[in-house]
Amino acid sequence: MASVSSQPQFRYTQPPSKVLHLRNLPWECTEEELIELGKPFGKVVNTKCNVGANRNQAFIEFADLNQAIAMISYYASSSEPAQVRGKTVYLQYSNRQEIVNNKTAADVAGNVLLVTIEGADARLVSIDVLHLVFSAFGFVHKITTFEKTAGFQALVQFSDAETATSAKDALDGRSIPRYLLPEHVGPCTLRITYSGHTDLSVKFQSHRSRDYTNPYLPVASSAIDGSGQFGMGLDGKKLEPESNVLLASIENMQYAVTLDVLHMVFSAFGPVQKIAMFDKNGGLQALIQYPDVQTAVVAKEALEGHCIYDGGFCKLHISYSRHTDLSIKVNNDRSRDYTIPNAPVVETQPSILGQHPVPSVGQAVQYNGVQYSPGPEQPVMHQPQPQAGWAAAAPAAPQSMPMQMHNNHYMPPPGTMPPQMAPGMMQFRPPTSTIPPYGSGHIR
């Protein structure tokens, strides 16, 4: 089949069009510059920049054909050529009648940002640092990260497009502040566009994705990384090195706080792997290790400043430890590794539990309606595994509350009031027992 169009590829005189084709533009000419150029002749209703192999061509579309004609004829007879940034720009009618702007999702403002982290060490930027950076502009609902051909990218979800826009405008092209990055990490620049997404789907809290609206989301085992991550609370304000290990100090310790009490209290938020208690500055402190930072964060937020016993007794002050993995050499009444079911338990002494009428825990701990009820038939230990286990216990599993409220033989410590249960507070009742076998944090 020969004899097709004898038409030349380009006609050098185009029929008029509302759309003008510009070439010889400076590098990365902006839409604003194009509008500026066309504005004297009419209303520019659409533009397209960075066209052509060299990305130095563009189109501008006027509202009215006459406006396009006015611009062409003006520069046809002008002694001064059309210029952008002092560079001569060549104009002609486009061979199309309108700009078909493949307005990608990247161009239309939305509440989710697509963030590309540029730099040799981009992959080393943690999700917590990203959360910190973007939280400066508003509540960050969710973050997901992933590797694409474009490199290391993240989707950051805000409440609304306005918040997202403010973050985008402020951060696009900027580098993550050095002080937020580990020493050895090189500069990381953010390239930000809008994403087409409106609501990200985050199944697990992990090193790749976070849902800050749902702290009880299961924590994926992949989220466990030994390195102490720097992150921040949901309020986006404080900058504190988060850790999966909490340091709890106990103030106003009128009652003995035992390993098992601590285990019960802290198990309300997830599996406790290890606990180590020690005396410091005349007070009792304890390190509590969770499998992941996220759980520790939730526990810290929930427990900080609360009292183990009603009446202001045994007030907890909690901070993040620098530890990430406690070394428990021996299981005794001050330290325990709940991840080793058969570790030897050393009874160093007849145990303080045996000596005093010690207030202790009940079978279930409640906090904000969340119950976690380690019972004898349900060994406390949950290996750090995704989805299964403790998270499922969050929406309360009534059948796993083995003990009734009555039937406590409570003996108040001398000269004190019995701890009462305040609504919404942790519930504790006096013990009738000695140290339970290791691995089971409950007391009966």
Place this chain on the structure above:
DNA sequence: AGCACA
């Protein structure tokens, strides 16, 4: 310096 990747 000559017309838009999906």
